[in-house]
Amino acid sequence: MTDPLPWLFAVGACAALGGALVALWASFRAAFGGAVPIELSSDVDHDARVRLLEEKESLLKNLADLRFDHEAGKISDADFERLDGKLRERTKTVLRLLDADVEPFRAEAERLIAGRLGGAPRDPFREVAPEKRESASAKSSEESTTKKEKKSVREAMLAQERSSEESTTKKEKKEVREAVLAAQDDLAAASKRDAEAPAKTDVPKTGTKACPSCATSNDVDAVFCKKCGHRFESASEASASSNAGDAGEATASEGEAKGAEEER
């Protein structure tokens, strides 16, 4: 009977050659164009963010190890408190940095989700639901009043400064100076009023609300929870400035708002 082992190696050699040819063909197709699908990670290549995430994991492990060592009696209460406090502070800083870093992406994600659910892409910062249009218009109307006020004060200041340059007598100069100072005060007061004026929307912009699913604190006008993604269903929770979940409704554009301002 013929020894089978040489045949085995001969077949193996042929199979290896075939495998090499297939792999090379796939490689050439990928390199020089072809239908080979490119499967890459969907992770965002964000170096700084990756480092923060790694640091977060490392800090969490350190905290867990520290707790374990403390429970096992290797470290005193005083040392534990000190080290734990420092590590917690640093971890919270990293968490804050991660949150700040992810905000633009969260907004983009919300826009994409809303677009998918609503059938049309919505811009949470540009597009407003129709029922919110009036309040938006009212808001822009208020804003334009304040802006107009500021503009008139500014023009008065400039005029007074110009007249100050032209006046010759001290008394006149003093009067002009006092007028300029008064105008500056008016301008500052107008800016302060602008900053303190409450937003005239159906839902107040300040304040937070708790997510019913994970109890995380969210902005009051948030549509989705920032941690677990729970969608806030209640109308009272709907935001005037964020995109609404309703489909197919036209919303006022920034141009419309500007147009409203110009009309006034």
Next chain:
Amino acid sequence: MPAIDIPFFGNLALCLILVSAAYTFAMALGAQRGRPHLLVAARYGTYATAALVVLAVCLLAYAFQTHDFRIRYVARYSDRSMTWGYLVTALWGGQDGSLLWWTFLLAGYTTACTRWLRGRFLELQPIVLATLASILGFFVVLMLFAANPFATTVAAAPPDGEGLNPLLQNYWMAIHPPALYLGFVGWAVPFAFVMAALVTGRLHDEWIRAARLWAMIAWVWLSIGLLLGCLWSYEELGWGGYWAWDPVENASFHPWLVGTAYLHSAIVQERYGMLKVWNVFLMCLTFLLTIFGTMLTRAGLISSVHAFARSDIGIYFVGYLAVMIVLLVALTIFRLPKLRADHRIDSLLSREFLFLLNNWMLLGIMIFVLVSTTWPLISEWLRGQEVTVGPGFYNQWMVPFGLILLFLTGLGPLVAWRKATASNLGRALIAPLGAAALMFTLHLALGAAAGFPAVVETDEIYDTLTGRILGSIQAVAPLFSSTICAFVLVGIGQEFWRGTKVRMKKGEGPFTALAQLVSRARRRYGGYLVHVGIVFMYVGFTGAAYDVEKEAAVRPGGTVEIADYTLRYDRPRMESDPNKRMIFTDLTVLDEDGDEIGRVAPAKFIYRTMPDMPTTEVSIRSNVREDLYVIMSTVDSQSRRATFRVVVRPLVSWIWFGGLILVLGSVIAMWPQARDVMDRQIALAKRRRGGAAATMLLALAGALSLGGSAQAQDSSSLHAGTVVIEDPEERRLFGRLLCQCGSCQRLPLDSCGCDWAEQRRAELRARMSAGEPPDDLIAAFRGQYGPAAISIPSDEGFDRAMWAIPVALVVVLGGGLFVMGRRWRAKGVVAAPTASEKKAAAGADEADYDARLDEELRRLEGDR
């Protein structure tokens, strides 16, 4: 069988491998610039290269199976009488084939790593693949230009081959080289990751995490390979030992030491962002040492029983090492700004600092062994004088190093990360120190009665103060070894207990708590188990201090008495098979009461193809306490008188048992956590795990199923183990002097059986009988035959530098560590917040983030 032009196709396959590796290298480098399609091309290129390597291996295996003696390599290492199993193992029986075996294993690792990577570490992948392709290319260049396994014989094909060395035709040799090579080759993968990190500048802990599994795999296989080598040496070679500090053995030990240091310090970088430069250095050094070790086996630079024939292949390795060292140094210097530590040591009384001390000792041992191993080269180069560094030198010097390392092994687990409170540490030390004190007292009081005296007699290797100090340490080494072993074992047990207690507070039962403890922190507790294995091995090493040895020539019916045993020589007998004649000598083992407790049958095998090189087949009777080790040196066919060498070796089996525990602990430590498997890309993770597991299983199956050897031996076993020496003084003297017959690998006179050695022994005996002291005889021997004829260099002049420089380095580095540690710890636990970090923190909801942090911790601990 069909006629295939193997030489042609084999050479063609090698050329195609080189082209494919170069193509893969180019594609991978191109992919670095954000062209993902080239990365895909590089991956497929890797698979193609591996397939071509398999093709080459299959062709060579086919040539062996079909006895194609046109190929020089096949004719040299096989013959028609060999069975198919040894024909397979002969693939790596010589230098040429072993290079192809190296390439084959590297191709396997590269394939597994490529599969494992898939969508992970995308920024590192291109350079990882490029590095692995370049290493593959280097070995193919070696084969094509220096040691071609498909080269043909100059003359016509001989009718039959020369056959495989009989010393290589055994079971242990079948699995030792594959395991060792898996360990050696495996370090190329984590090295590829560090190279990628250096090139891309991504020097945070990304590459450490990526390389972790591969570093563990390589370390485990290297450990297994070393252990199997010890077993092979112990059970087959017939000289009675398991580690001879041979240069090639040391060359395998170097990367193991540095790799162990790396595995510890990598943990510190992962946790605290420290030791970045150090870890880069350790990983690069480990890989370079594997190349250096491969070179030592092949270049014939240093005389060794393991070495292949001397060849001019060394220049290729030297060139490769030089290029790599320059490249790595340049890259490291260029990336120094990114290699700054993120944090500092919080306290010298911390596990991080103890890991540093552990690194210090491991590197110190490596430097010492490396300098000693290469001392013959250094001595010849600097002063034109040959010297020999024998096992006696290492056996004495390694004792203090080993004891310090063992102590650090025990202290580390007791100390907390970041900062251990002194009082708490004191409480933690009570039990281990108590156990150590108890063991110290028991050993001192009862050791002698139990056959393990606390203090033993030793030979001093020097007649200087250094020799006396070393001799004193050697004398008390068993006592301190047992004491520190007790300290370490109880300390580790205490760690398991404390961890279990913590979990039991959560309401778990003790066994559940223990199982959960190990399961959720596999790396930590698997590591502790590895330490337990090391302790058991130390117990076995300590037993060597109590060896009892005797030689006797007896006729059938005669007895040999040693320790508590009596061996009765019953009869010789002969058996044969197609390959060899076997001469057995049957002995009955009796206890001190004269009751039969077993039988042993040491033998000599005389192979038909090599009748002048009979092999010694020892017979071993093992139990927990000791091994009875019997060697048959000679047997006279007429008188049936036989010469036996009998050794009682206490505690040897603890070494093998400790090795098993070590491997088990390693497997636990590197078993993937559930969290890692469920992390991000679940489907890819399953394939990755399958890839890594497949690598392990494939390698294990390969190691167990394939037999063979990777190391040719040219020394005749006729020399070994055929000497009758009854006087211990004579044995000590002959052990220091080396045979200069020129046909053996400079075996000591107490074990070389050639005529030249026998004549020298007779002369020396006569002079000893006349009253000449042994030191004078040694000096005279050195004067007559040169310093290379003495197994231990003298402790004077230039030779003193051999131990003085490494010891001075170790002392200076140790002191420097404490000085630097004090400076490092001043910076505190975490970095001060930057301006952007302060801005981000301003106005944030503190309570929310506290809650979130606690939630994250609960998530982490739930997964642990």
